[in-house]
Amino acid sequence: MTQPVAIHGHFYQPPRENPFTGEVPREKGAEPYHDYNEKIAVECYQPNALAGNLDRISFNIGPTLIGWLDRHDHKTYRRIQEADRVHRQTHGVGNAIAQPVHHTILPLARRRDKITQIKWGIASFRHRYGRQPRGMWLPEMAVDLITLEILSRRGLSFTILSEEQVQGEVHGNAGPYRVRLPGGGFFAVFVRDRHVSNQLSFATDQITAGRQWLADQVQGRQGLMLIATDGETFGHHQRRGVQLLTDMLRDEAGSPYQLVTLADYLRTHPPVREIEISERTAWSCSHHLGRWDRGCGCTPGDHSWKPVLRSTLDLLADEIDAIYLYELRRLFSNPWLLVDQYIDVVLGVADMNTLIREATSAKLTTGQSLRIGKLVQAQLHRQRMFTSCGWFFEKLNRPEPRYVIAQAMRAIQLVKQATGTDLGPDFREALCAAKCGRARTGLLAPGHTAAMLYDEIEAANQLVLS
Numbered sequence: 001m002t003q004p005v006a007i008h009g010h011f012y013q014p015p016r017e018n019p020f021t022g023e024v025p026r027e028k029g030a031e032p033y034h035d036y037n038e039k040i041a042v043e044c045y046q047p048n049a050l051a052g053n054l055d056r057i058s059f060n061i062g063p064t065l066i067g068w069l070d071r072h073d074h075k076t077y078r079r080i081q082e083a084d085r086v087h088r089q090t091h092g093v094g095n096a097i098a099q100p101v102h103h104t105i106l107p108l109a110r111r112r113d114k115i116t117q118i119k120w121g122i123a124s125f126r127h128r129y130g131r132q133p134r135g136m137w138l139p140e141m142a143v144d145l146i147t148l149e150i151l152s153r154r155g156l157s158f159t160i161l162s163e164e165q166v167q168g169e170v171h172g173n174a175g176p177y178r179v180r181l182p183g184g185g186f187f188a189v190f191v192r193d194r195h196v197s198n199q200l201s202f203a204t205d206q207i208t209a210g211r212q213w214l215a216d217q218v219q220g221r222q223g224l225m226l227i228a229t230d231g232e233t234f235g236h237h238q239r240r241g242v243q244l245l246t247d248m249l250r251d252e253a254g255s256p257y258q259l260v261t262l263a264d265y266l267r268t269h270p271p272v273r274e275i276e277i278s279e280r281t282a283w284s285c286s287h288h289l290g291r292w293d294r295g296c297g298c299t300p301g302d303h304s305w306k307p308v309l310r311s312t313l314d315l316l317a318d319e320i321d322a323i324y325l326y327e328l329r330r331l332f333s334n335p336w337l338l339v340d341q342y343i344d345v346v347l348g349v350a351d352m353n354t355l356i357r358e359a360t361s362a363k364l365t366t367g368q369s370l371r372i373g374k375l376v377q378a379q380l381h382r383q384r385m386f387t388s389c390g391w392f393f394e395k396l397n398r399p400e401p402r403y404v405i406a407q408a409m410r411a412i413q414l415v416k417q418a419t420g421t422d423l424g425p426d427f428r429e430a431l432c433a434a435k436c437g438r439a440r441t442g443l444l445a446p447g448h449t450a451a452m453l454y455d456e457i458e459a460a461n462q463l464v465l466s
């Protein structure tokens with residue numbers, strides 16, 4: 001009897017572009033490539049796509065990453081689109097699933113931000129794959145019931161969690177299971193096998209042949225086994241990853257396992273058994289999301305900068321929103337709808353002026369339209385401030401915290417240009433409380449603060465800021 005196995009790859013890179021120029025800076029360590037996007041594209045995205053590996057696994061590609069591939073590695077981009085299209089033709093459902101656009105830890109986000117991120121994720125997916133998504137990957141698998149409820153209301157049917165995030169009789173069986181929603185109804189959850197997934201991700205050197213290893217893992221199994229891991233495992237984190245994956249995906253008579261994809265399996269195996277989720281948990285932090293707000297043992301050393309950075313950005317978001325609503329409520333019956341639709345401008349399929357014109361019956365002057373456009377654009381950068389990567393690592397002085405601060409500064413600049421209100425000085429002052437800990441690295445030393453990052457970003461972009 002063959003055992004069903006699904007492999008899901010979460011392909012994602014921290015965004016890197018400078019919000020003032022739109023350019024990705026040259027990155028140390030990526031040599032001989034210009035930056036890590038280029039390096040990882042060559043090591044992972046290209047070889048996996050070209051080997052046909054994306055045809056047979058279930059996958060999601062971060063919307064910011066797939067946008068980069070569209071612009072910089074169009075051949076790989078087209079091959080990825082083809083993988084989903086051919087799967088859809090063969091099985092009636094695609095094998096790609098969606099992702100919130102900015103990899104936000106949704107349980108830490110306000111309800112309004114959850115909705116925007118999920119709507120933007122769906123719109124981005126439709127743009128890339130030409131169809132409605134059925135499933136959505138949650139950034140870091142961070143989950144709460146409100147998030148699942150919003151996914152369900154937006155027409156999505158399933159997500160993936162890790163076995164330590166659920167309560168119920170699971171025993172290595174990926175399900176899918178039913179999770180009861182607070183507003184009524186159920187949402188489907190696939191549960192990944194943590195041990196097997198981690199073995200593939202972190203102990204690859206102990207695996208000699210992919211196919212034999214996978215055959216060993218399914219021995220004595222009941223139901224679906226799900227391996228879910230970072231897609232970059234296959235070629236970037238693990239150099240042998242592409243070869244191992246290709247080997248696992250080979251068609252062979254007499255195999256003890258049968259490869260399936262999630263949407264296809266859900267279609268033929270609607271969930272019956274119910275489980276509960278552990279709210280405010282994630283696959284990469286066992287401290288109730290401490291990694292992305294208060295700090296926790298996931299990152300060693302002094303993590304006191306984390307809660308300060310988060311609360312400073314939360315406060316800034318409140319102020320940006322208050323200005324946004326004050327300026328737009330007089331003219332638009334639903335100011336947030338304009339933000340939700342703005343993703344089409346980012347994707348290049350709509351133009352800002354048309355969007356504004358269609359969202360209000362008021363007759364706007366050119367100057368008014370321009371100012372409103374800037375406030376809506378500020379909302380994009382305000383969303384990017386919460387990219388989870390900003391808090392993922394130990395050090396404040398890394399590109400990721402710098403990225404979220406730069407996004408905040410770009411939002412501040414746009415609000416100032418639109419209204420004359422300068423939120424910069426208060427924001428900078430609040431950043432003084434985010435102190436750099438541990439040993440000296442780069443420009444920041446112990447005792448230095450995030451305000452110095454602010455100053456560096458300001459100096460580096462002086463021409464554009466002025």
Ligand SMILES: [Zn+2]
Pocket residue numbers: 284285286287288289290291296297298299
């Ligand atoms: Zn943690």
